[in-house]
Amino acid sequence: MSISDLTSIPSSSSAPLSSSAGPTEAVLFSSGNPRIEETRGVVHLYRDITPSSSTSTSSSVILPIGRKPLVCVLAVPNHMTYADFCKFCGSFIQHMLEMRIVRIDGVDEQYSVIIRFDEQSFTDDFYKHFNRKRFSSLEEDICCVRYTLDVQQTESIERAQSSVSSSADCPVCLERLDQDKDSGGILTTICNHSFHCSCISKWTDSSCPVCRYCQQQAESTCSICGQSENLWLCVICGFVGCGRYKEGHAVRHWKETQHCYSLELETQRVWDYVGDNYVHRLIQSKTDGKLVELSGDQQDEISRTCDCDEDLSEALLNSKVEAIVEEYNNLLTSQLENQRKHFESLLLEIKEGNDKEIDEAVEKALHAKLPKLQLKLNKAIEEKTFLEEINKNLLENQEMWEEKIRKAEKREQISTRLKDLKIKQLEEQLSALIAQIESVTTDRPTDSAVSEIKNATVITLPSANNNTGETSGKEEGN
Known part of the structure; x- marks a missing residue:
């Protein structure tokens, strides 16, 4: 049974199929882009009876x-x-006829792959080799392979008309999707687009090469308030904000940045805040220069013109495309120019705000430090006045003490002269006395000399201290 040709059964029978009875168990799955078309079904899996022991060999399976x-x-x-x-599948790719990516209900962070092989022996080898094997040596995720009894489709829900028509050719190599060994089988993505395994293996992105739908869907929320409904994406900078009927952060972003084009995530339509309407293919009108939407009538006109002459229609179509490209370039240039003016005005506002803040900070600092500086100045003036008074008193005392020193030096000089005079007199008297004694000792004294000595009167000389005091008194009196 081909996986793509699922057996259709009523959706009411999906409930009993979810129960696990007997050697198999039923698991509900879904596939497709939920915004366009979703296919639901059930896959019947054999129970896993592989021994959990790591020492088990392939013969014990x-x-x-x-x-x-x-x-x-x-x-x-x-x-x-x-x-x-x-x-990861490696050499088994050449033996796979078909692979299909599906989601298991209730499991959001993982997906499952239904694989049909060309021979039973390769299926058994694949099961023995990959069951309970890690996807990578650096991860803890383990590959769980289960034999499948049957795959059945329960219902198909179409929510929107798909813009991509189904084709029997591979969108990558444009060859027919044949289940042969040369192409390595067919792989159907989560969004129900089919490719050759050899072609899709060169696609390193996690999205579909046709519709860019990714199985790892991240839930978008408002960048400010965290709302998950009525979201708008800025097509210029990628900002995600809620609509005006929620908190209005998308409109606020436009007012702050002048990014006037925003994509509604739910309907994928573009809104122009300046024109206050939806726009999808914008061109610039040659009459008034305003931005307008390329209507379907213009496209129909191109199609009608194409029926007349193939060469002429191709030339007209190319000219129309070139005109649209030129208009888009003009639109981009004008938008960039508006953004430049907007950001220059923002820079000017920021500069003026910074200058104002600096002036306020300087004024505030001056007002805060002025009383302290005034207090220090008053204190310095008081100290200066005090030091000037002390200096004046010291200068007056210096003159008085200099006068006293001069008088003391003068008295000292007079006292020194008096002492020298007394010493000279004493030396003369001593010399006379020595000479008299020598004369007495050399000559025998006569009786008259002895009588003179006996009758002589002793005169007491005044001391040097008394003479000094008397002299000082006389000098002061004079």
Whole structure:
């Protein structure tokens, strides 16, 4: 049974299929882009009876009876791209006829892969080799391979008209999607687009090469308030904000940055805040220079013109495309010019604000420090006055003490002269006395000399201190 040709059963029978009875169990799955078309179904899996012991060998693996060359790889982490999974499967890719990516209900961070092989032997080898094996030596995620009994489709929900028509050709190599070994089988992505395995293995992105739908969907929220509904994406800087009927952060972003084009995430339509309307293909009118939307009538006119002459229609179409490209370039140039003016005005406002803040800070600092500086100045003036008074008193005392020193030096000089005079007199008297004594000792004294000595009167000389005091008194009196 081909995976793409699922057996359609009523949706009411999906409830009993969810129960696990007997050797198999039913698991609900879904696929497709939820915004466009979603396919729901159920896959019947054999129970995993592989021994959990790490020492078990391939000969001890018990394979289910009545198995088919159909397996399901469960719990593949979302960060693994299609190319990563094809690389993980390795040499078994050449023996896979078809692979289909599906979501298991209730598991958001992982996806599953339903694989159909060309022979049962390669299916068994794949099961023995990859079951309970890690996807990477650096991760803890383990590959869980289960034999699959049947895959059935329960319902198909179409929410919007798909812009991509289904085709039997591979969108990458444009060759027919044949299940042969040369192409390595067919891989159907989560959004129901089919490719050759050899072609999709070269696509390193996690999104679909056709519609860019990614199985690792990140829930968008408002960058400010965290709202998850009525979100708008700025097509210029990527800012995500809520609409005017919530908190209005998208409108506020336009007023702050002048980014006038915003994409509504729910409907994928572009809103122009300046024109206050939806715009999708914008061109500049040659009559008044305003931005207008390229209407369907113009496209129909091109199509009608194309029916007349193929060469002429091709030339007209190319000219129309060139005109649209030129108009888009003009639109981009004008938008960039508006952004330049806007940011220059913002820079000017920021500069003026900084200058004003600096002036206020300087004035505030001056007002805060002025009383302290005035107090220090008053204190310095008081100290200066005090020191000037002390200096004046010292200068007056210096003159008085200099006068006293001069008088003391003068008295000292007079006292020195008096002492020298007394010493000279004493030396003369001493010399006379010595000479008299010598004369007495050499000559025998006569009786008259003895009588003179006896009758002589002794005169007491005044001391040097008394003479000095008397002299000083006389000098002061004079």
